[in-house]
Amino acid sequence: MSQKMLILVDGKLDIFTAKTAVSLIRYRPGEVVAVLDRAHAGQDLEAIVGIGHGIPIVASVEESLAHNPDTFVIGVAPPGGQLPDAWAKYIRHAIEAKMNIVSGLHTYLSDRPEFAELAALHGVQVQDIRKTTEDFGVGMARAASTAARRILTVGTDCNLGKKLTALEITGSLRSQDKDAVFLPTGQTGIMIAGWGIAIDSILSDYVSGASEKMVLDHADAEFLVAEGQGALMNPSYSGVTLGLMHGVLPHDMILCHAPQRTTIRHLSIPMPPLAEHIQLHEAVMKPLFPSKVVGIALNCFGMAEDEIQRAVEAAESETGLPATDCVRFGAAKLVQALLDRIQDPIES
Amino acid sequence: MSQKMLILVDGKLDIFTAKTAVSLIRYRPGEVVAVLDRAHAGQDLEAIVGIGHGIPIVASVEESLAHNPDTFVIGVAPPGGQLPDAWAKYIRHAIEAKMNIVSGLHTYLSDRPEFAELAALHGVQVQDIRKTTEDFGVGMARAASTAARRILTVGTDCNLGKKLTALEITGSLRSQDKDAVFLPTGQTGIMIAGWGIAIDSILSDYVSGASEKMVLDHADAEFLVAEGQGALMNPSYSGVTLGLMHGVLPHDMILCHAPQRTTIRHLSIPMPPLAEHIQLHEAVMKPLFPSKVVGIALNCFGMAEDEIQRAVEAAESETGLPATDCVRFGAAKLVQALLDRIQDPIES
Numbered sequence: 001m002s003q004k005m006l007i008l009v010d011g012k013l014d015i016f017t018a019k020t021a022v023s024l025i026r027y028r029p030g031e032v033v034a035v036l037d038r039a040h041a042g043q044d045l046e047a048i049v050g051i052g053h054g055i056p057i058v059a060s061v062e063e064s065l066a067h068n069p070d071t072f073v074i075g076v077a078p079p080g081g082q083l084p085d086a087w088a089k090y091i092r093h094a095i096e097a098k099m100n101i102v103s104g105l106h107t108y109l110s111d112r113p114e115f116a117e118l119a120a121l122h123g124v125q126v127q128d129i130r131k132t133t134e135d136f137g138v139g140m141a142r143a144a145s146t147a148a149r150r151i152l153t154v155g156t157d158c159n160l161g162k163k164l165t166a167l168e169i170t171g172s173l174r175s176q177d178k179d180a181v182f183l184p185t186g187q188t189g190i191m192i193a194g195w196g197i198a199i200d201s202i203l204s205d206y207v208s209g210a211s212e213k214m215v216l217d218h219a220d221a222e223f224l225v226a227e228g229q230g231a232l233m234n235p236s237y238s239g240v241t242l243g244l245m246h247g248v249l250p251h252d253m254i255l256c257h258a259p260q261r262t263t264i265r266h267l268s269i270p271m272p273p274l275a276e277h278i279q280l281h282e283a284v285m286k287p288l289f290p291s292k293v294v295g296i297a298l299n300c301f302g303m304a305e306d307e308i309q310r311a312v313e314a315a316e317s318e319t320g321l322p323a324t325d326c327v328r329f330g331a332a333k334l335v336q337a338l339l340d341r342i343q344d345p346i347e348s
Numbered sequence: 349m350s351q352k353m354l355i356l357v358d359g360k361l362d363i364f365t366a367k368t369a370v371s372l373i374r375y376r377p378g379e380v381v382a383v384l385d386r387a388h389a390g391q392d393l394e395a396i397v398g399i400g401h402g403i404p405i406v407a408s409v410e411e412s413l414a415h416n417p418d419t420f421v422i423g424v425a426p427p428g429g430q431l432p433d434a435w436a437k438y439i440r441h442a443i444e445a446k447m448n449i450v451s452g453l454h455t456y457l458s459d460r461p462e463f464a465e466l467a468a469l470h471g472v473q474v475q476d477i478r479k480t481t482e483d484f485g486v487g488m489a490r491a492a493s494t495a496a497r498r499i500l501t502v503g504t505d506c507n508l509g510k511k512l513t514a515l516e517i518t519g520s521l522r523s524q525d526k527d528a529v530f531l532p533t534g535q536t537g538i539m540i541a542g543w544g545i546a547i548d549s550i551l552s553d554y555v556s557g558a559s560e561k562m563v564l565d566h567a568d569a570e571f572l573v574a575e576g577q578g579a580l581m582n583p584s585y586s587g588v589t590l591g592l593m594h595g596v597l598p599h600d601m602i603l604c605h606a607p608q609r610t611t612i613r614h615l616s617i618p619m620p621p622l623a624e625h626i627q628l629h630e631a632v633m634k635p636l637f638p639s640k641v642v643g644i645a646l647n648c649f650g651m652a653e654d655e656i657q658r659a660v661e662a663a664e665s666e667t668g669l670p671a672t673d674c675v676r677f678g679a680a681k682l683v684q685a686l687l688d689r690i691q692d693p694i695e696s
Contacts, residue, residue: 106483106551135454138584141615203454204552207587232590233635236486239555239591246583264635267489272635280631287581287612287620287628 002031006061006069006099008090009037011076013057015049015301016159020075020104020188025052027167027192033067034058036090050301050327061093072099074109075188083107088114095119101126104187106201129187130201139208143249144289146219148181151338152250153228153297156277157265158237160258161299161326162228163189168331169254169338170225176335179222183214185244189227200229200240207240211247226250232280233272234264242284249289252338253281258299259311274319294341295334296323350379354409354417354447356438357385359424361405363397363649364507368423368452368536373400375515375540381415382406384438398649398675409441420447422457423536431455436462443467449474452535454549477535478549487556491597492637494567496529499686500598501576501645504625505613506585508606509647509674510576511537516679517602517686518573524683527570531562533592537575548577548588555588559595574598580628581620582612590632597637600686601629606647607659622667642689643682644671 005028007021015022025032034056035045041059045052058064061072072094078084083105091101091109095118103109108128110116119126143150151169153162166182166189173180182189184196197210211226218224226248230237255277262271278293285291296315300308308325315323324333353376355369361383363370373380382404383393389407393400406412409420420442426432431453439449439457443466451457451474458464458474467474491498499517501510514530514537521528530537532544545558559574566572574596578585603625610619626641633639644663648656656673663671672681 106553141583141617200553201551203549204555204588204591205454205548205585207552208583208585232632235489235556235594235597235636237553237556238594238632239587239589240552241587242580242590243552243587246586249583269489269636276635280635283628283631284580284586287624288583288617 003028003071004033004067004069005031005071005073006034006036006064006067006094007032007073007075008087009035009076010039010087011037011079013037013040013048018049018076019159020073020191022049022051023163023188024073024075024191025055026164033069034064036061036064061090061097065097069099072101073191074101074103074105075191077105091115092118095122095124098122098124100124102129102191103127104129104191106130129190130198132197132202136202136206136209136213138205139212139243139247141246141249141288143212143215143247146215146224148215148219148221148224149252149342150215150224150226150248150250151252151254152226152245152248153254153256154241154245154281154293155228155231155256156233156271156274157231157258157261158234159265160261161256161297165254165256165297165326165331165334166225166227167192168326169334172331172335173223173225181218181221181224183218183224183226183248185211185214185227185229199244200237204239204243207243208247211244215248228256232284233277234267236266245281245285246288249285250291252341253291253293254295254297254334255281255293256297256299257315259315260303274315278319292341293321295321295337297331297334298323298325300325300328351376351419352381352415352417353379353419353421354382354384354412354415354442355380355421355423356435357383357424358387358435359385361385361388361396366397366424367507368421368539370397370399371511371536372421372423372539373403374512381417382412384409384412409438409445413445417447420449421539422449422451422453423539425453439463440466443470443472446470446472448472450477450539451475452477452539454478477538478546480545480550484550484554484557484561486553487560487591487595489594489597489636491560491563491595494563494572496563496567496569496572497600497690498563498572498574498596498598499600499602500574500593500596501602501604502589502593502629502641503576503579503604504581504619504622505579505606505609506582507613508609509604509645513602513604513645513674513679513682514573514575515540516674517682520679520683521571521573529566529569529572531566531572531574531596533559533562533575533577547592548585552587552591555591556595559592563596576604580632581625582615584614593629593633594636597633598639600689601639601641602643602645602682603629603641604645604647605663606649607663608651622663626667640689641669643669643685645679645682646671646673648673648676
């Protein structure tokens with residue numbers, strides 16, 4: 001169902017912090033009618049984040065109404081974790097303007113009577129993407145038995161393109177008439193695909209079980225392309241990452257990397273070389289399933305063309321694996337590597 | 349505060365399945381007045397699990413009343429995950445007999461009106477050990493800065509003595525007049541210590557944050573001995589395990605192992621050799637903190653004396669590290685290895 005989305009950014013408008021907004025603009029084309037960001041109101045969105053030509057940046061819910069939004073999406077985490085008063089006001093205004101509210105926050109808006117009651121009054125929905133009450137149980141390494149070829153995007157860090165890479169690989173496989181299913185594991189992936197499980201928001205014991213369930217529910221697809229979460233070397237999210245890996249039990253992993261990131265996000269820990277990341281990802285899978293990293297997806301946002309070319313070449317020569325920037329060059333090179341490994345598994 | 353506990357086992361009465369009961373008998377001596385288990389009622393508990401001399405096994409709540417229990421503890425997971433009717437009946441009977449209810453289940457008993465109302469009527473409490481509403485946030489590698497020497501027990505599998513080993517190490521350090529604090533991370537550890545966080549029952553995103561918080565809250569102790577959870581190579585629990593490791597950032601790890609376990613629990617995956625476990629545990633820590641496995645704790649339950657001796661020698665020769673069975677021989681050998689590494693860090 002097509003929507004007309006107003007997306008709250010209100011903070012740091014870059015592709016990393018505003019990744020939900022940028023992803024929805026990229027993968028729900030034509031459905032984002034405006035972006036709400038006081039700091040950048042009136043500026044050119046495309047000039048700032050590289051996409052979103054013609055989508056206005058507005059300073060208030062009122063200002064957005066000229067574009068007829070029917071859905072108000074909160075896709076950024078508030079500074080400090082608490083819902084700022086300004087945001088609560090936006091939400092109330094959006095409800096009063098008959099918009100449905102879609103939130104990816106850990107704090108559930110639908111649990112707050114002020115919003116729930118106002119939404120009921122105006123006949124709209126408050127949907128918390130991360131909210132689930134399902135008991136998934138623990139994973140039991142059952143994914144290993146699926147007919148589907150299982151692919152998982154992983155990362156040298158969080159927030160550098162695992163979702164985008166999975167979506168691009170899925171699209172590229174489909175363009176070759178393959179039956180490929182994208183498995184959404186996070187809030188934005190769910191907003192894009194319209195289904196999924198936010199595995200960072202369920203009981204910690206159930207991460208591998210929930211991941212396994214998504215695989216088993218689509219066991220007969222030709223390809224399953226699971227959206228990675230977090231990063232094995234980022235202590236903020238590594239537990240979720242490993243649970244996902246051990247739930248999906250991928251045949252193949254694509255390692256996502258941002259060449260310009262020299263330390264782990266939000267920390268002063270130096271970024272280890274790609275070879276160490278590859279080795280560690282394969283090592284934690286080895287006891288359970290012989291999974292291999294078969295390609296490198298680079299996030300080259302903000303880099304010049306010649307820098308990107310050099311980064312791709314450097315990654316290929318460092319790892320001996322095909323590398324690309326999916327935003328610039330598409331995912332065809334990675335898909336070729338994935339198909340080659342099926343043809344010639346001994347090579348890997 | 350001393351309690352008089354009736355512990356529900358009702359299922360498989362062995363030290364692995366009934367680990368909460370066995371742990372409470374071991375570490376809350378004199379406070380377990382009876383064990384409820386229909387299948388073994390009237391039998392000799394000590395003959396079955398090796399400890400608990402004189403503690404009766406009863407077939408019903410009524411039968412336990414002769415021993416004046418004031419607390420009914422549910423320490424085993426029900427078969428199939430759902431609360432069996434028989435257990436609901438036990439709980440109601442226990443409440444009617446004025447016992448407080450302490451549950452380690454993922455399903456919260458205090459959320460069920462039938463129990464909450466009955467408890468209110470009889471003036472007793474229904475306490476769900478795993479229940480927490482606290483927002484811990486994600487871990488940020490802050491544990492690295494504590495003055496305390498941080499020790500974490502890890503395992504080749506789940507359910508083979510990580511809690512016991514942490515408690516024995518804590519006790520052994522204290523017997524040498526060291527200021528050592530046990531950090532309880534699971535339901536039984538919490539029941540024993542009277543505080544802690546069940547990290548398998550919080551939002552998956554917060555496992556490292558909650559683990560880190562426990563460390564920071566006791567940053568000035570001389571030694572922190574954190575109770576391990578799950579196992580890096582067991583796909584059911586590995587995410588929780590890694591989140592805990594990356595939250596605690598231990599200086600030293602003690603690897604717990606059951607020599608007779610040839611496959612990963614509940615799965616047909618062969619148990620890798622100890623050297624691979626050690627390597628993997630150190631590898632996932634390496635980017636964040638130079639953590640080392642410094643000793644092996646063997647769970648030799650059910651093995652003959654000479655088999656135990658051979659298992660200890662085999663583990664030592666296989667790994668080059670000191671090994672022991674803490675139940676038979678205490679934790680002194682492991683504590684010596686931990687103290688030696690502080691004295692001579694270059695050696696490690």
